[in-house]
Amino acid sequence: MADSDREKAANGMANLSVGDGTLDVKVEESEDFVDPWNVTSSSAKGIDYDKLIKKFGSSKIDDVLIERFEKITGKPAHHFLKRGIFFSHRDVHQVLNLYEQGKPFFLYTGRGPSSEAMHLGHLIPFIFTKWLQEVFDVPLVIQLTDDEKFFWKDMKLEEAQRLAYENVKDIIACGFDVTKTFIFSDLDFIGQCPAFYQNMVRIQRCVTFNQVKGIFGFDDSTIIGKISFPAIQAAPSFSSSFPFIFNGKKDVHCLIPCAIDQDPYFRMTRDVAPRLGLPKPALLHSSFFPALQGAQTKMSASDPNSSIFLTDTDKQIKTKINKYAFSGGGATIEEHKANGGDCDVDISYQYLRFFLEDDERLDKIRQDYTSGELLTGYLKKELIELLQPLVRAHKERRQKITDEQIKEFMTLRKLKFDY
């Protein structure tokens, strides 16, 4: 889809040829649309993830894979796995095989700093990555694509760098281990690391304009910064991009946890890898933490009213949930008691699914809301009381982060692993 068409898709519009012109029409039964910049669905239940797996050609995370995780790590699976929040993967069995054989792998994830603070949706891959780092005890690299945001947003270069620095605080506040984690901003780091730039250039030689047009919807008016950017997000998938961590080893496999919107970058990377004689990165894909207004779109930093930010106050959290969180309840109390609520579309329930770890309690809430016994107001109260302390604790950890600590995470250095 071209850049201009993508905007229309986001608004449920499509082009219809009429004579020699085109007409924008509203599409009633439009397909779900997922790329790194837009996520839209025409259904109140959100994206049809089974269909997306087929469309993207990835694999479903099934019970067999979850049992394997538990067997190999000797730890219970994270509730994001058990509840299907991380629902899709590429080649994860291969990474687990390596781990069983005592061979190393590393984790790679990232953030495009487009806002002062991250929101609850951004936390999902980072919470899961932290869990993976703990259970597998492996190195982690985190890329901050301040260059990407400079190309895509109306933003000065200095502002993109400043936001990257602000976002690092949210990332460190997730609790990553500094002895196992390297965080870098593209604008700072790439000039310091010839090996990274050399991999970027190798990748750029393997991909044509036609191919990125197909994958990312670029068109003839797309700036060349955007056209060449995918190589920058691809490069950290290869251990040879970080010689100071991997001692020049080229064959350490990579596992990338992210939401499925980032998959186009890594489809391209996996296509290029064999041509460079490098291992294809494996992926674990999460579903989207929905916007407050409903699961037709993901929570997005570009719409502040759709999002609960990690810097929001108790009062802001309460007001946003009470005012905006879409309800799956009946129009009146009588109707709700008679017909029950619909958890599949109710945003408060959906958020509880991500953050309420107690399976029994979540199940009880589901039953009682579905039967009509619990009203939407109760669900909202339960969510507010869960999120306020969670965000407060995050903010407290964030406030304590010093410039020294940030520097430590962002300094090119060997981590605690030997290669």
Ligand code: TYM
């Ligand atoms: P960004 O900043 O858009 O998002 C950061 C991470 O959060 C995920 N994400 C979400 N997950 C669940 N629900 C949501 N509503 C939601 N919104 C965003 C994204 O999938 C991502 O994992 N280009 C990237 C930065 C990047 C990156 C990477 C991400 C560079 N290298 C490697 C993942 C893996 C970006 O702009 O992410």
